[in-house]
Amino acid sequence: MHPQPTPLETWAMEPTDQNPSVAELARAHGRRVYHAAYRVLGDAALAEDVQQNIFLGLLEKPRGDVQSWPAYLAVAATRAAVDELRRRHRWSRLTPAWLEHLRDTSDPPETLAMHEDRALALRGALSRIRAREATCFALRYFQGMELADIARTLGLTENHVSVTLHRAVKSLGAQLKDPQTNIEETES
Amino acid sequence: MNAATPRNDELGFIADYVDDLMNRPAADTDAAAAQRRLLAAIEDRRRKRASSGAAVPRRWAAAAAVLGLLALSAVPFLPGGGGGVAFADVQRYFEQFETMQATMTVETAGREVMTMNILADGQGRTRLDAGELFTFVIDPVAGRMLQLMHGSRTALQVPLGPGSEVPDEARLEWLEDIRAFQGEARRLEAVRRMDGREVRGFELRTGGQAMVLWATRDGEPVRLTIRQGDREEPMGVTRLDFRFDEPIASDAFSLDPPATYRLVQGGPDAD
Numbered sequence: 001m002h003p004q005p006t007p008l009e010t011w012a013m014e015p016t017d018q019n020p021s022v023a024e025l026a027r028a029h030g031r032r033v034y035h036a037a038y039r040v041l042g043d044a045a046l047a048e049d050v051q052q053n054i055f056l057g058l059l060e061k062p063r064g065d066v067q068s069w070p071a072y073l074a075v076a077a078t079r080a081a082v083d084e085l086r087r088r089h090r091w092s093r094l095t096p097a098w099l100e101h102l103r104d105t106s107d108p109p110e111t112l113a114m115h116e117d118r119a120l121a122l123r124g125a126l127s128r129i130r131a132r133e134a135t136c137f138a139l140r141y142f143q144g145m146e147l148a149d150i151a152r153t154l155g156l157t158e159n160h161v162s163v164t165l166h167r168a169v170k171s172l173g174a175q176l177k178d179p180q181t182n183i184e185e186t187e188s
Numbered sequence: 189m190n191a192a193t194p195r196n197d198e199l200g201f202i203a204d205y206v207d208d209l210m211n212r213p214a215a216d217t218d219a220a221a222a223q224r225r226l227l228a229a230i231e232d233r234r235r236k237r238a239s240s241g242a243a244v245p246r247r248w249a250a251a252a253a254v255l256g257l258l259a260l261s262a263v264p265f266l267p268g269g270g271g272g273v274a275f276a277d278v279q280r281y282f283e284q285f286e287t288m289q290a291t292m293t294v295e296t297a298g299r300e301v302m303t304m305n306i307l308a309d310g311q312g313r314t315r316l317d318a319g320e321l322f323t324f325v326i327d328p329v330a331g332r333m334l335q336l337m338h339g340s341r342t343a344l345q346v347p348l349g350p351g352s353e354v355p356d357e358a359r360l361e362w363l364e365d366i367r368a369f370q371g372e373a374r375r376l377e378a379v380r381r382m383d384g385r386e387v388r389g390f391e392l393r394t395g396g397q398a399m400v401l402w403a404t405r406d407g408e409p410v411r412l413t414i415r416q417g418d419r420e421e422p423m424g425v426t427r428l429d430f431r432f433d434e435p436i437a438s439d440a441f442s443l444d445p446p447a448t449y450r451l452v453q454g455g456p457d458a459d
Contacts, residue, residue: 048222173200
């Protein structure tokens with residue numbers, strides 16, 4: 001076992017001509033990562049968790065093969081945020097589904113208003129579709145990335161990204177449209 | 189970022205949802221505070237590494253590296269080093285039990301809305317008793333599930349397999365998540381007494397829930413507390429009180445409906 005840090009470990013702590021240090025990356029891109037995570041999660045504390053996990057993770061597992069740090073970090077933040085969103089949805093299952101209506105009736109009016117919020121509805125729908133679809137959707141429409149950049153960073157073809165986005169829009173449409181349709185039918 | 193967002197013609201009505209979401213960005217003060225804490229955390233990590241590396245003679249560094257590798261899985265669960273129970277010990281209980289009993293209590297808006305008893309064994313069999321409402325018995329070895337609805341005194345036997353609908357609450361996904369938990373488990377300083385036993389808490393950060401798992405000195409889990417909803421406005425609290433490897437009734441996982449229950453086809457709701 002070599003006692004000296006590997007070149008990658010050295011890179012994580014100290015900048016070189018080729019690579020910035022993690023601290024430099026955090027200074028340059030930390031806020032962008034935070035905002036990217038926040039758009040998906042809508043929660044300041046969770047966005048901060050994602051931000052810290054990504055940069056502290058780079059200290060533990062340095063990357064020497066990144067062509068574009070902004071793209072890499074946008075994808076890492078979005079992926080982690082989507083995972084968190086899905087996990088959050090999963091943990092909420094600990095409370096039996098048949099109890100949810102009890103909660104709804106005891107929610108204060110401002111919480112009910114929040115439930116009707118479209119941003120919240122979109123995040124909820126994102127948590128229920130496939131992770132890759134949610135990630136591609138968020139990268140394209142929340143982070144404003146070009147198809148080619150998404151494809152390059154995710155290791156997919158542009159065509160694959162395009163198809164995935166199409167499926168994501170279709171899945172989200174189905175998720176978001178059903179409640180609306182039900183309301184209209186009830187009211188008519 | 190907003191300016192770079194592609195115009196959402198291809199999104200149809202979802203474009204309005206995206207616009208609503210994008211028009212509610214994070215507060216600048218929150219982002220600035222998070223950034224400060226991030227840079228401080230990186231600097232803190234850098235200092236710790238630098239100081240530990242400088243103090244270790246070269247010949248010991250190699251041995252330490254080997255030991256570090258061996259202990260790698262435990263490192264995230266031993267913040268601050270030191271003795272005492274490690275989270276890995278607590279996890280082991282959830283992996284190696286013969287029987288696990290848990291009483292789950294759910295509180296919403298400060299009032300208790302339900303209590304459910306959970307029983308599981310090492311073969312993956314599960315029994316849920318929700319008071320006078322229902323009992324579910326799931327036996328993956330036998331490939332069958334029994335549902336008893338106590339109000340109507342009806343019973344349903346369902347084969348398990350692709351396409352069969354196991355209720356969410358019967359899947360015990362939380363148990364799988366604890367077993368597989370790889371995130372940060374921060375050991376709390378406070379020591380408490382529960383059921384006459386001294387327990388220490390581990391704060392688990394996952395899924396947006398604030399969870400604390402309390403365990404005895406030898407790692408036996410005693411209580412899991414989960415706060416549901418946002419940290420600012422919790423929607424409720426779920427508490428699980430555990431007992432491990434205690435004797436259970438021989439027919440606890442029986443898939444036969446009681447004699448006084450009527451077996452129905454197509455589910456209790458179809459009755």
